[in-house]
Amino acid sequence: MTLLNGDKYIELIYRLLPECMGICLIAPAGEWCDARVTGLQISDMLQRVDARFARDARDRRNGVEALDGAHTLHYGCVQDQTDTLIVTVGIATAAQADAANVDALMTFVGGFIRDEYRLNRDMLNITDELATRYEELNLVYDTEDELSSFSEQDDVLQKLVENCVDYLDVNLAALLVPGKGIHKSHYSKALAPQRIPLLLKELSASVFDALRTSRQGIVANNSDDANRLNVSVFPGKLLCTPIFVVNEVDGMLAVVTGVSHKDFTNSDRNILEVLARKASKVIQTNYDARTGLVKRVGLEYHLENALQSARHTDCAFTVLQADVDRLQLVNDLDHQAGDVLIQRVARLIEKQVRASDTVASLGGGCFGVLLRDCSLTEGERVGEKIRAAVEGLAFEWNNHPLDVSASVGIAQLTSQTESIDEVMTGIEMATKEAKEKGRNRVHLFDDPELVQRRDQITWVSRIQDALREDRFELYAQPIAPIDDAREIRHWEILLRMQDNQGQIVPPGLFLPSAERYQLMPGIDRWVLRRTLELLTDHGMNELEFHAIWAINLSGYSVSDGDFLRHVKEEIRRTGTKASSLCFEVTETSAVANLAEAQRFIGALQELGCAFSLDDFGTGFSSLKYLRELTVDYLKIDGSFVSNVHQDPVNSAMVKAIHQVGRVVGTKTVAEFVENDEILEHLRGIGIDYAQGYGIGRPGPLLDVLQVLGKRHSKRYA
Amino acid sequence: MSKRILVADDEPHVLRVLAHSLEREGYEVKTVANGADAYELVVQAAPDVLITDISMPKMTGQTLCERIQEQMPDRQFLIFILTSRTEIEHREWSAALSNVKFLEKPVSTRKLLNQLEDYFDLQDASVA
Numbered sequence: 001m002t003l004l005n006g007d008k009y010i011e012l013i014y015r016l017l018p019e020c021m022g023i024c025l026i027a028p029a030g031e032w033c034d035a036r037v038t039g040l041q042i043s044d045m046l047q048r049v050d051a052r053f054a055r056d057a058r059d060r061r062n063g064v065e066a067l068d069g070a071h072t073l074h075y076g077c078v079q080d081q082t083d084t085l086i087v088t089v090g091i092a093t094a095a096q097a098d099a100a101n102v103d104a105l106m107t108f109v110g111g112f113i114r115d116e117y118r119l120n121r122d123m124l125n126i127t128d129e130l131a132t133r134y135e136e137l138n139l140v141y142d143t144e145d146e147l148s149s150f151s152e153q154d155d156v157l158q159k160l161v162e163n164c165v166d167y168l169d170v171n172l173a174a175l176l177v178p179g180k181g182i183h184k185s186h187y188s189k190a191l192a193p194q195r196i197p198l199l200l201k202e203l204s205a206s207v208f209d210a211l212r213t214s215r216q217g218i219v220a221n222n223s224d225d226a227n228r229l230n231v232s233v234f235p236g237k238l239l240c241t242p243i244f245v246v247n248e249v250d251g252m253l254a255v256v257t258g259v260s261h262k263d264f265t266n267s268d269r270n271i272l273e274v275l276a277r278k279a280s281k282v283i284q285t286n287y288d289a290r291t292g293l294v295k296r297v298g299l300e301y302h303l304e305n306a307l308q309s310a311r312h313t314d315c316a317f318t319v320l321q322a323d324v325d326r327l328q329l330v331n332d333l334d335h336q337a338g339d340v341l342i343q344r345v346a347r348l349i350e351k352q353v354r355a356s357d358t359v360a361s362l363g364g365g366c367f368g369v370l371l372r373d374c375s376l377t378e379g380e381r382v383g384e385k386i387r388a389a390v391e392g393l394a395f396e397w398n399n400h401p402l403d404v405s406a407s408v409g410i411a412q413l414t415s416q417t418e419s420i421d422e423v424m425t426g427i428e429m430a431t432k433e434a435k436e437k438g439r440n441r442v443h444l445f446d447d448p449e450l451v452q453r454r455d456q457i458t459w460v461s462r463i464q465d466a467l468r469e470d471r472f473e474l475y476a477q478p479i480a481p482i483d484d485a486r487e488i489r490h491w492e493i494l495l496r497m498q499d500n501q502g503q504i505v506p507p508g509l510f511l512p513s514a515e516r517y518q519l520m521p522g523i524d525r526w527v528l529r530r531t532l533e534l535l536t537d538h539g540m541n542e543l544e545f546h547a548i549w550a551i552n553l554s555g556y557s558v559s560d561g562d563f564l565r566h567v568k569e570e571i572r573r574t575g576t577k578a579s580s581l582c583f584e585v586t587e588t589s590a591v592a593n594l595a596e597a598q599r600f601i602g603a604l605q606e607l608g609c610a611f612s613l614d615d616f617g618t619g620f621s622s623l624k625y626l627r628e629l630t631v632d633y634l635k636i637d638g639s640f641v642s643n644v645h646q647d648p649v650n651s652a653m654v655k656a657i658h659q660v661g662r663v664v665g666t667k668t669v670a671e672f673v674e675n676d677e678i679l680e681h682l683r684g685i686g687i688d689y690a691q692g693y694g695i696g697r698p699g700p701l702l703d704v705l706q707v708l709g710k711r712h713s714k715r716y717a
Numbered sequence: 718m719s720k721r722i723l724v725a726d727d728e729p730h731v732l733r734v735l736a737h738s739l740e741r742e743g744y745e746v747k748t749v750a751n752g753a754d755a756y757e758l759v760v761q762a763a764p765d766v767l768i769t770d771i772s773m774p775k776m777t778g779q780t781l782c783e784r785i786q787e788q789m790p791d792r793q794f795l796i797f798i799l800t801s802r803t804e805i806e807h808r809e810w811s812a813a814l815s816n817v818k819f820l821e822k823p824v825s826t827r828k829l830l831n832q833l834e835d836y837f838d839l840q841d842a843s844v845a
Binding site: 127128130131134135137138139141142163165166167169189 | 730733734737738823824825826827828831
């Protein structure tokens, strides 16, 4: 944008002053001249006007002088409010022209020139300002401060320094957080590459020291500022601002530019502070604000990398968790006391490990440590060092000495480790064990009971995944009347799980975990819903013979009042014949919740469903409960049956159960009938039904239903 | 002779700031607020660089570019298309265009100036 257009003023002067013979306008940005008569020495005019208003001339009054014999030169100037020359004017007239008239005209036109110039100059300044603000705004918009993963931090911070260089038009931007190993920088092509290492060194030394003292932004636009602040990045201009992660000046964001760049302003400092806060927010996503240690996500990230490297290089890693004992007592005393203690323990743990190890804060006075290239024995030694150091911590609060200790749990990470969850669970369980054994001790995650419990915990998530992804499958095993093993109308529904590779997992592997960790209600519901849907889909409610489908229920479902409502609802929804369903509950679970079991069994029998007491005989003293539980079938536990033909004691047990069944009017079923000899023996006793490999192996329920459906439709055809 | 740049954007402040920053670097700048006016100017005298927004009244940046491509298959000048992050789908239609660059909004003026400088340096070098 040009601040002044001289041509239109020449035009204006000619129109207002017809006797004018030539005009020249001289502005810092250019000259405009015009002569109306031949022979007029314009160059002479320019020289004279220029000489009159030389930059240092004090006398800027308008005046008149003879140009040549025939012409007079009228000269004058226009100044702004600060007496800066905007333009100088020369007007040539005939020698006899009225000087006062020309003078008045010059003042008049000068007013217009001044106004236009001022408006244009203000507009230019405003646009300049707008352009700067716009860049700042875009810089803030364009700079992320959210992380979606631990590893993204690097990219986000790198983009932040690149944006500083691009938007703020500086030569170098650097983000340094030495304690976290964060060193990001970016530079423009205007900066000589050989200067960069030195600049970065100065930033991280003298400039960072100055920031730590000042705790606020530093602007140094010249060497005086630099000397005063005791910083040395010169020649150049510097702007830097602290980054607070843990209430300390943990790092800095700095921009450096050349001497020709316009001075850094307070506005620049503000914008850099906004970016420093963004950087700090990014870092705080990964680092704990209280201890400055990496958070759980960070430990998991490093564990994941460790696991990869263990698989590829057979490198040994040991992972430990240290949990401050009875932190609650300290917190109850004073919340601040807890914070101070945690900070001191954090520093203490850092001192016991190498710089190459990773110490993380897991929250609540709990720390996780990844020891690289470290055997279990060595890890145990480090764990003991940490325990001893915490115990030796002389911690006082308000002059009260407090006893401090920590429980440490240790686990190994090897190429055999399946997932980092396994390790995390391992150290948690080992720490818990250390606490239960009396605190202030180190416990290794290596005893078989812990391993088994950990395996069960890992099963939990697999079962939950399988439930969510519908990876369960129903099998059915036939139960035959003992006097005619071919006339099968009775099946027990069994559950199989597919692992995430599609392999079938036998129930013995996952049901114990499901029982222990309360997953059975969900599984029971799934089995019930799926069975009833399949039966209905395959027309099992229209069979011309009375089929019975036995569904296992866990003790949880028996005592869950809502489950009964759920069964009724599913029967209604699918239109299943209630009389075709039999529910099996184990003797143990029925007896454990006797009153609830009675109510539950009674309610379902009222609907028409049948009931079995499963694994009967293993609960020993429970024969007398048979009086209270009116069930339809007793399933004699397989342990009595599998060698009933060889073991007289078992044979006597089976006989006794059968007789009790007869008396209370309950049919008996023998499980584990593996061969004809057993079958014969049971037949001799008078058992009603048999189930086992000797009768038929379990197969997919779908296959059974398809066979039955075909046979059924043939009979109707 | 200074390079001539035509900027098309319907947001007056974007236009003003861009024009200002470009002029400050010595470019000769013309600005228009829609694709139709831009097309008219391009036909009258092709600029050295056209910078255009996509969503504009009367004629969108897409139509503008497609029409230029159709009418001036031998076009020499470069087109900068200003996109926002959510407009990645525009890359599909623009794949048919040649001699086109993208700038993601918010546009850093410094980045734009650097790219222009690089472009003209390269051009001058190849001419020489």
